[in-house]
Amino acid sequence: MNDFAVMWDWLSFAVRWLHVVTAIAWIGSSFYFIALDLGLVKRPGLPEGVSGEEWQVHGGGFYNMRKYLVAPASLPEHLTWFKWESYATWLSGFALLAIIYYAGADLYLIDRNVLDVSVPVAILISLASIGIGWLIYDVLCKSPLGKNDTALMLVLYVVLVAISWGYTQLFTGRAAFLHLGAFTATIMTANVFLIIIPNQKIVVADLKAGQAPEPKLGAQAKQRSLHNNYLTLPVIFLMLSNHYPLAFGTRFNWIIAALVFIIGVLIRHYFNTMHARKGNPHWTWGLSALLFVIIMWLSTVPEVLTGERRVSAVEERFVASTHFAAVRDTVMGRCAMCHAAEPAYEGIRMPPKNVELDTDEAIAAHAREIYLQAGQSHAMPPGNVSGMTEDERRLLVTWFEEAR
Known part of the structure; x- marks a missing residue:
């Protein structure tokens, strides 16, 4: 692990x-x-310096709130500071x-x-x-x-x-x-x-x-x-x-x-x-x-992504792993229905969190997330809608930990 x-x-x-x-x-x-x-009301008989008061009810009791524009003539021993x-x-x-x-x-x-x-x-x-x-x-x-x-x-x-x-x-x-x-x-x-x-x-x-x-x-x-x-x-x-x-x-x-x-x-x-x-x-x-x-x-205006992204040495190791071919098949079969430039899963217009897993480079770039979300936990696929098996999850864990 x-x-x-x-x-x-x-x-x-x-x-x-x-x-x-x-x-x-x-x-x-x-x-x-x-x-x-905003709810303060100016009423007759208020102490000097009071700009208004508000009566409120909560928790079985009544509160009488008063606001001094500057400050009262004398301060109480305890003041509550909201900071x-x-x-x-x-x-x-x-x-x-x-x-x-x-x-x-x-x-x-x-x-x-x-x-x-x-x-x-x-x-x-x-x-x-x-x-x-x-x-x-x-x-x-x-x-x-x-x-x-x-x-x-x-x-x-x-x-x-x-x-x-x-x-x-x-x-x-x-x-x-x-x-x-x-x-x-x-x-x-x-x-x-x-x-x-x-x-x-x-x-x-x-x-x-x-x-x-x-x-x-x-x-x-x-x-x-x-x-x-x-x-x-x-x-x-x-x-x-x-x-x-x-x-x-x-x-x-x-x-x-x-x-x-x-x-x-x-x-x-x-x-x-x-x-x-x-x-x-x-x-x-x-x-x-x-x-x-x-x-x-x-x-709904599509984002056009162009240009090539640099591939790190770590990502190259993930692709070069002996497990990668099996990992790619698993990800393509269990994850790419949603995590693709054009998701095939009904109701999904864009890949969740903008994560696309439909190329070797993308799978390697998101190796850590795949490991955590679908290997170490069952967070993905949601509700296991694509039927990922425990063997496939163990494969993802082995791939990440060996290549990392």
């Missing part, structure tokens, strides 16, 4: 699980506080990026038909793009443009569309979508780490020192929080997209990403408006559905 490959796959699963759990915690608290903020959910989500997401896309750069990150670079260069491009994205965003927010929320968000959208296109000129389609999500998520977490929490700490320090906090600190934090609110749904789509080649593996993938940002804004606008008790703009759902139909149509 290739223990390292199995352990690495389990590590990927564990970090992905952690990433999902922390993301649920972050997104949940973010959505809750946005809804709470670690964001930090843990970003850290686990970056770990997952390193485990899958950096460690497996030749397979998942680099498309030599798009940009022929070495693994270190590709990783440096990845890291630089994520960091530079935050700097561009922060400069725009702090510029005079930042005083007009609408104009700022329009400019930021243009930047995101440009970045969407740019990533498709650097990486594989799958990595491009993942990086666009990481780019956006980094902005969101940096907003919390560098703006929202520091501003709140300054306010707390001023209060303890008996000084009046600057209202602009709260306004700046609120603006960044609003941006995070509208960016959340597109980021979730981009993070899930790596499981759906129809999203990332088509010619107009960057346009699909651009439309997803609009859909995310429309859906958040609906809920924000409803929570603010300003009506129910149902039109947002109709427009979102229309845009999604357009996305579906764009995804």
